[in-house]
Every structure is written in C-alpha cells, then in structure tokens.
Amino acid sequence: MSDLTAPRRSASRESLASRSAVMALMFILAVYFLLPVYFLIVAATKPQGDLAATNGLAFSHFNLFGNLHTLFTRSDGIFLKWAMNSVIYAVLGAGVGTLISAMCGYALAKFSFRGREFLFSVVLGGVLVPTTALALPLFLLFSSTGLVNTYWAVFLPSIVSPFGVYLARIFAAAAVPEELLESARLDGAGEFRTFFSVSSRLMAPSLVTIFLFQFVAIWNNFFLPMVMLQKESLFPVTLGLFEWNGQTARAPLLQESVITGSLVSIVPVIVVFVLLQRFWRTGLAAGSLK
Amino acid sequence: MTDTETRAERVVAAPDVPRPRRRRPGGGPRAGTIAAFVTPFFLPFVLFYLVPVGYALWQSFRVVRRTGGQYGTSYTTFGGFHQYGQVLQNSEFWSSIGRIGLFGVVQVPVMLFVALIMALLLDTPLLKAKAFFRISAFMPYAVPGVIAAIMWSYLYSPQLSPVVDLLGHLGLHPDFLGPSAVLWSTANVSTWLWTGYNMLIMFSALQAIPQELYEAAKLDGASNWAIAWRIKVPIIAPSIVLTTVFSIIGTLQLYAEPAVLRQISSNISSTFTPNMLAYAVASGNNYQQAAAISVVIALITFVLSFGFMRLTSKRAGL
Numbered sequence: 001m002s003d004l005t006a007p008r009r010s011a012s013r014e015s016l017a018s019r020s021a022v023m024a025l026m027f028i029l030a031v032y033f034l035l036p037v038y039f040l041i042v043a044a045t046k047p048q049g050d051l052a053a054t055n056g057l058a059f060s061h062f063n064l065f066g067n068l069h070t071l072f073t074r075s076d077g078i079f080l081k082w083a084m085n086s087v088i089y090a091v092l093g094a095g096v097g098t099l100i101s102a103m104c105g106y107a108l109a110k111f112s113f114r115g116r117e118f119l120f121s122v123v124l125g126g127v128l129v130p131t132t133a134l135a136l137p138l139f140l141l142f143s144s145t146g147l148v149n150t151y152w153a154v155f156l157p158s159i160v161s162p163f164g165v166y167l168a169r170i171f172a173a174a175a176v177p178e179e180l181l182e183s184a185r186l187d188g189a190g191e192f193r194t195f196f197s198v199s200s201r202l203m204a205p206s207l208v209t210i211f212l213f214q215f216v217a218i219w220n221n222f223f224l225p226m227v228m229l230q231k232e233s234l235f236p237v238t239l240g241l242f243e244w245n246g247q248t249a250r251a252p253l254l255q256e257s258v259i260t261g262s263l264v265s266i267v268p269v270i271v272v273f274v275l276l277q278r279f280w281r282t283g284l285a286a287g288s289l290k
Numbered sequence: 291m292t293d294t295e296t297r298a299e300r301v302v303a304a305p306d307v308p309r310p311r312r313r314r315p316g317g318g319p320r321a322g323t324i325a326a327f328v329t330p331f332f333l334p335f336v337l338f339y340l341v342p343v344g345y346a347l348w349q350s351f352r353v354v355r356r357t358g359g360q361y362g363t364s365y366t367t368f369g370g371f372h373q374y375g376q377v378l379q380n381s382e383f384w385s386s387i388g389r390i391g392l393f394g395v396v397q398v399p400v401m402l403f404v405a406l407i408m409a410l411l412l413d414t415p416l417l418k419a420k421a422f423f424r425i426s427a428f429m430p431y432a433v434p435g436v437i438a439a440i441m442w443s444y445l446y447s448p449q450l451s452p453v454v455d456l457l458g459h460l461g462l463h464p465d466f467l468g469p470s471a472v473l474w475s476t477a478n479v480s481t482w483l484w485t486g487y488n489m490l491i492m493f494s495a496l497q498a499i500p501q502e503l504y505e506a507a508k509l510d511g512a513s514n515w516a517i518a519w520r521i522k523v524p525i526i527a528p529s530i531v532l533t534t535v536f537s538i539i540g541t542l543q544l545y546a547e548p549a550v551l552r553q554i555s556s557n558i559s560s561t562f563t564p565n566m567l568a569y570a571v572a573s574g575n576n577y578q579q580a581a582a583i584s585v586v587i588a589l590i591t592f593v594l595s596f597g598f599m600r601l602t603s604k605r606a607g608l
Contacts, residue, residue, distance in 0.1 A: 056452030104331035137342035
C-alpha cells in the first residue's frame with residue numbers, strides 16, 4: 001500500500017545511491033570470478049623459484065616462454081598428446097553427438113508417430129541422469145568387451161546427450177515451418193534430403209548451441225576418463241593435469257608445468273566462449289522453458 | 291448428416307483412389323524413415339545410458355561367494371538385499387552423505403541467491419558494463435572442475451597463496467585446508483564454477499518477460515525493488531526450481547573438486563563424498579557393493595529432486 005500512496009521518489013536520487021551500491025557489489029563479484037584466472041596468468045609467467053618467493057598477484061621475471069617450452073617438452077611432449085586427445089574427444093564427440101541429437105529431436109518435433117511422447121519422456125529422464133553415475137557400470141560392461149583403455153571407452157558414451165535432443169526438439173519445432181515440409185513432400189523430396197538440405201540449415205544457429213554445450217561437457221569431463229583409462233597416452237588434458245598435480249609433492253618442479261598447462265588448456269575454450277556467447281543464451285533460455 | 295455423407299463418399303472413393311502405400315495417413319513419413327532418424331541416437335542411448343543403469347541394478351543384487359574355504363574359486367550369485375544392508379550399515383557411507391548434505395544445504399542456497407541477485411541487477415537499468423559482468427560470471431563454466439580446483443588449491447595453499455598473504459597482513463591466519471574449513475573450500479570451488487551458469491539461466495528467463503508487465507507497476511510508483519521481488523521473481527520461479535534441481539543432482543555427484551583438493555590436504559579422506567566412496571569401493575574390486583552405493587545415491591537424488599519439484603509446484607498452486 002505504501003508503494004501506491006508514497007510520493008514518487010526523485011529518480012536521480014534513487015539511482016545515484018543505488019547505482020553506486022549495485023556497481024560496487026557487481027565489481028566485487030567480478031573480482032571474485034576473475035581472480036583465480038588472473039592468478040593463473042601471473043603464475044604461468046613466473047619461473048618456478050618465484051612462485052613461493054614473490055607476491056602471487058604481481059608479475060616478476062617474465063618466463064612464460066620458458067615455462068611453455070618445459071611444458072611441451074616434458075615426458076616426450078605428453079602434454080601436447082593430452083591436449084590433442086581432449087580436442088579429439090570433444091570435437092568429434094560433440095560433432096557426432098550434435099548430428100544424432102538433431103536428427104532425433106527433429107523427428108520428435110516434426111513427425112507424428114505412436115510412442116513419440118513416450119520416447120521424449122525417456123529422453124527427459126535421461127537429462128536428469130548424471131553421467132558420473134554411469135561411469136562405474138560402464139567400466140564393468142566395457143571391461144568384458146575389451147573396450148576399456150581405448151579411445152572408444154571415452155568417445156562412445158560421450159556422443160549421447162539427452163539435453164541435446166531436448167534442445168533440438170524445441171529448436172526444430174520453432175525454426176522449421178510445417179508448410180515447408182509439406183511442400184517438400186509434394187515435390188517428392190525424401191525426408192533425409194529435406195532434413196539435410198533445408199531443415200538443418202534453418203536449425204543451424206541452434207545446432208551451434210547444441211554443439212557448444214556438448215563440447216564443454218566432454219572437454220570438462222573427468223570421472224569417465226579416470227575410470228576408463230590407465231594408459232597415459234590416451235588421457236585428456238584434465239586427467240593428465242590431475243596426475244601431474246598429484247606428483248607435485250614428490251616433484252615440486254612439476255608445479256610450474258601444472259600451472260602453465262592449466263592456463264594453456266582453458267584459454268582457447270574461454271576465447272571461444274566469449275566469441276560465441278549469444279549461442280549460450282539461446283540454449284539456456286530454451287533450457288529454462290521446461 | 292454430413293457425417294454419414296463423408297463416410298459414404300469414402301466407401302465409394304476407396305477403390306478408385308489407391309492410398310499411397312508408403313505414406314502414413316497424416317502425410318508423414320513411413321515407420322522405416324522415422325526409425326532411421328531416431329535410431330542413431332537411441333541405440334547409443336540404450337547401450338550407454340539404460341544398459342549401465344540396468345547392469346548396476348543387477349550387480350547390486352549379487353554377492354561374491356567362494357567354493358570351499360579361503361582358496362576356493364569365487365563366483366557371484368543372487369544375494370537379495372545383502373549389498374543394500376551393507377551400504378546402510380556402513381558408517382563411512384552415512385558420514386559422506388551427512389557431509390554432502392551439509393554442503394548442499396549451505397552451498398546451493400548461497401550460490402542460487404547470488405545468481406538471482408546478479409540476474410536481477412543485470413536486468414535493471416541501474417547497471418553499466420553489463421556485458422562485462424555477465425561474461426566474467428559465466429566464464430568459469432568454460433573451466434573444467436579439475437582445473438578450477440587446481441587454481442583454487444594454489445589460492446588456498448599456505449606457501450603460495452596471495453590471499454593467505456594478504457589476510458596475514460591483516461592479522462588473519464585462516465587455514466583453508468584445515469579439518470573444518472576444507473568442506474567450505476570445496477563448496478567455494480563449486481560456487482565459483484556454477485554461479486554464472488545459474489545466473490544466465492535466470493537472466494534468460496527474465497529477458498523473456500514482456501516489458502509491458504512492469505509498466506503498470508511503474509506507473510503506480512512501485513520501486514525497482516518491489517518490481518523485482520513481487521513481479522520478476524515469481525515469474526521466473528520455474529527457472530529457479532530448475533537450477534535448484536540441477537544443483538542438487540550436481541552436489542550428490544561431487545567428485546573432481548574434492549579429489550584435487552585431497553592431493554594437497556590430508557583432511558579429505560578417500561571417502562569424503564558418496565561418489566568418492568563408490569569409486570574407492572570399486573577400486574577394491576567390490577563391484578557389487580559399489581553398484582549398490584551408486585543405486586542408493588541415484589535413489590536419494592531422484593527422491594530429493596522430484597520431492598523438491600512436487601513441493602514447489604504444490605506451493606505455487608500449479
């Protein structure tokens with residue numbers, strides 16, 4: 001009630017006080033989010049000896065290139081191998097995953113058939129199943145088929161993304177008009193041809209969104225490769241850095257490589273992130289419509 | 291009348307106009323085509339999602355027995371609820387559940403509250419440089435949990451951390467890796483990783499609200515504060531419920547972050563979280579017990595997330 005009867009506060013006075021408070025709060029939060037990355041950048045430029053000896057937030061001797069050289073030559077260049085593995089798992093996994101999610105989501109949105117709603121609710125149930133819960137039983141299944149400790153052990157489970165199907169269904173329903181499919185059918189075009197030459201183009205921006213979500217999920221995955229892989233040459237970068245980090249107590253010189261390696265592995269993804277951020281927002285908006 | 295007419299027409303027309311064989315009545319594609327679209331997803335989905343779930347369930351009802359004494363050959367057989375009995379009697383299981391429960395009860399509300407405040411502020415005209423704040427908060431989502439935990443572990447470490455140095459100058463000597471603090475240090479890594487992601491889900495929902503909804507309230511002199519809490523928050527409630535459910539699921543699955551902090555802190559045991567316990571048990575080759583632990587974790591996750599959704603939808607009167 002008081003809101004309705006009170007005289008309207010002067011707009012400028014309200015905004016000056018609240019503007020500064022809001023900016024201050026957001027600034028503190030931004031520092032919180034950026035601090036660890038800033039620390040990592042600073043630490044990656046320092047020689048090992050300066051890590052403990054100098055202030056962690058200030059630059060000292062610039063040794064980034066020396067650190068990079070050590071990182072990429074350590075253990076016969078195993079770090080580059082790990083980085084390549086991560087790229088293979090994430091790019092190929094998300095590529096194949098996006099294709100099969102798009103086809104399935106498109107069929108669920110555009111074709112009417114018996115059992116469609118049932119299939120979709122199974123997919124929705126799959127969204128809620130955490131992938132970590134699947135890793136141990138998958139290990140047992142794969143170990144009886146000889147897949148453990150191969151690329152396939154990490155790659156195959158990674159291509160399945162129920163969330164991708166969910167997004168594809170929403171996007172296909174919104175982006176592909178019914179009349180277009182009807183006229184393509186009247187022209188005698190097969191469903192596959194229509195999908196690959198017309199519908200997939202209309203869905204292209206949303207396919208980028210689906211790809212990005214799956215790419216990050218695979219890139220960040222740790223539990224599945226840890227359960228599946230013993231052979232170092234198959235490790236993704238997360239698992240490799242975890243192993244190195246565990247050895248720093250015995251081999252303190254590894255510390256600098258863990259730091260530089262962490263920086264090298266997050267910078268490309270962060271850059272892609274910032275450049276493609278509009279695709280994230282469409283995906284998150286669709287995700288919240290549930 | 292028209293009904294019988296059309297029926298009659300159809301009877302007459304049927305022999306003349308041959309029904310297209312390969313098309314379904316709605317003009318849609320035939321079953322084989324539909325299968326070709328959905329099978330590439332559902333085949334791996336069944337193999338790598340459903341079969342493991344079924345396999346874990348099956349394993350959890352089995353026990354290992356030996357024929358004749360300690361040196362006899364081992365075999366597995368049906369054991370009823372034996373494994374579940376073991377899980378429920380396992381004090382390490384209960385302490386990991388208690389730990390993660392405490393973690394979730396504090397971390398999830400704090401994280402979602404910060405995310406909500408940020409989303410609301412980004413949706414007001416009060417703020418400048420919105421893109422910068424939005425991106426800096428969302429950026430940690432691009433960082434793998436392992437690497438986030440490695441970065442923070444350097445900020446926690448008494449030898450290397452500039453934060454510890456800074457607090458030391460102020461006369462404070464926190465031990466981020468101490469027995470009581472280490473749980474909250476882990477919670478901080480999760481908060482750092484996921485606040486921006488949740489914020490963006492809520493922010494996207496806010497952006498979808500038509501501006502006209504606020505116009506009337508503004509004309510009535512409602513403050514930004516009142517508009518935020520009485521109009522915006524109730525409208526985006528489904529998004530808040532969704533982020534809560536995802537956070538509950540994520541908390542119960544916690545593994546990577548505590549596993550990294552364990553490398554520098556002796557105060558994190560190998561059975562710190564339920565998932566770490568399941569892995570430790572599986573590493574000891576007791577797969578049936580590990581499967582039962584996984585099933586119990588999944589059941590708890592299911593009950594909590596659906597319970598929460600039911601509770602909130604009832605309260606909202608939906």
